[in-house]
Amino acid sequence: MYKVNVSNPCSCFIRNGFVESQEFTTKEEAKEEANKLMQTMKSNFCQKHDFSMSEQFGDFNIYIKPRR
Structure with a gap:
């Protein structure tokens, strides 16, 4: 199993x-969902946060951090 x-x-x-x-x-499904989620957050959220993503062992981790 692969996670987001x-x-x-x-x-x-x-x-x-x-x-x-x-x-x-599948890893491809997880990657597709992670990319879709990142795009949605970057374009539709309030713009008070920054978003980053990393991959580790086939899992995709998205980090939400306050903007400075």
Whole structure:
């Protein structure tokens, strides 16, 4: 199983009904969902946060950090 995990979810993330962890049967599905989620957050959220993503052992970790 491959996972997409979101660390430190902001209020926009929660308000939009997203979940902090999802599992997928293929790495390609997980990567596609992680990229889709990153694009949605960058274009539709309040712009008070920065988003970054890393891959580790086939799992995709998305980090939400306050902008400086």
